[in-house]
Amino acid sequence: MIKPVSYRRKLAGKSNAHLIAFDDGRDYVVKFLQTGFEKSLPNEWVAYCLARYLGLPVPFARLVEIPENFAAMIPDSNQFTLTQFQFASLYVPDCLDGHQVKNVAGIVNAEMLAGIILLDYWLGNRDRTRKNILLQEDTKDSYYLWIIDHAEILGSYNWEISGLEKLPIGLRKSAAQKLMAVFVENEDAFFEHLESIQTIPIFLIEEIVSTIPDDWMVTDEEKKAMVTMLLKRRKKVLPKLLPRFIKNVYRPLH
Ligand SMILES: Nc1ncnc2c1ncn2[C@@H]1O[C@H](COP(=O)(O)OP(=O)(O)O)[C@@H](O)[C@H]1O
Ligand SMILES: [Mg+2]
Secondary structure (H helix, E strand, O other): OOOEEEEEEEOOOOOOOEEEEEOOOOEEEEEOEEOOOOOHHHHHHHHHHHHHHOOOOOOOEEEEOOOHHHHOOOOOHHHEEOOOOEEEEEOOOOEEEOOOOOOOOEEOOHHHHHHHHHHHHHHOOOOOOHHHEEEEEEEOOEEEEEEOOOOOHHHOOOOOHHHHOOOOOOOOOOHHHHHHHOOOOOOHHHHHHHHHHHOOOHHHHHHHHHOOOHHHOOOHHHHHHHHHHHHHHHHHHHHHHHHHHHHHHHHHHO
């Protein structure tokens, strides 16, 4: 397992994320378990694994161990619950977020955008703001688009089973979503990505959920509810939502 070697800085945002250099020579954005935000790390981990499986542009991530003496040097570490594992996302340098870029002429990985929009609806991600899209310049005004921050899937960073029943099933207004939808060339892409989501083996979804570290304190019942919700939403919610999205959001932009 990689080890932290030096602390760099705190990153802006409510998650209290910290940039830390590790002994593999790379920097990672590390998130810790925090009271009141109990589902942030499980959400990040499950969303990351699913996005990665689907080939969506999420920065490489892994579970890391931050030893107690290292954690003690981190500002605001009194807000953490120090668990054995933390969530670490490989830092993508030289990015701007969706607010900072005024003129996007093209997205290099445009073929992935329909998949991101569907992933967000599938997972009930309420936090796909322009800040949670990173744009890495490729050629002038043309960017590779990365997605980050899946702490608020399943409706919240501290969801409970009863809340999962009430996840939104309708269209979301989102500037980030529009920014992406503009660059989806053909609406068939949405149906192709829907098919990818619907054919992820159930066994794999269960396996991913089962790898949530024990001390992140997600109960077996909650893990089961997560899987049930993911299966239900991909089968029942997405197929109804997609035609409405195409009619009300996608087509008016094209
Ligand atoms: N993998 C990454 N590469 C580069 N910057 C990142 C990465 N992950 C997070 N960041 C930066 O850190 C900020 C906070 O991280 P984020 O996951 O969005 O947490 P939150 O918004 O919940 O505090 C982001 O807005 C972004 O600027
Ligand atoms: Mg964020």
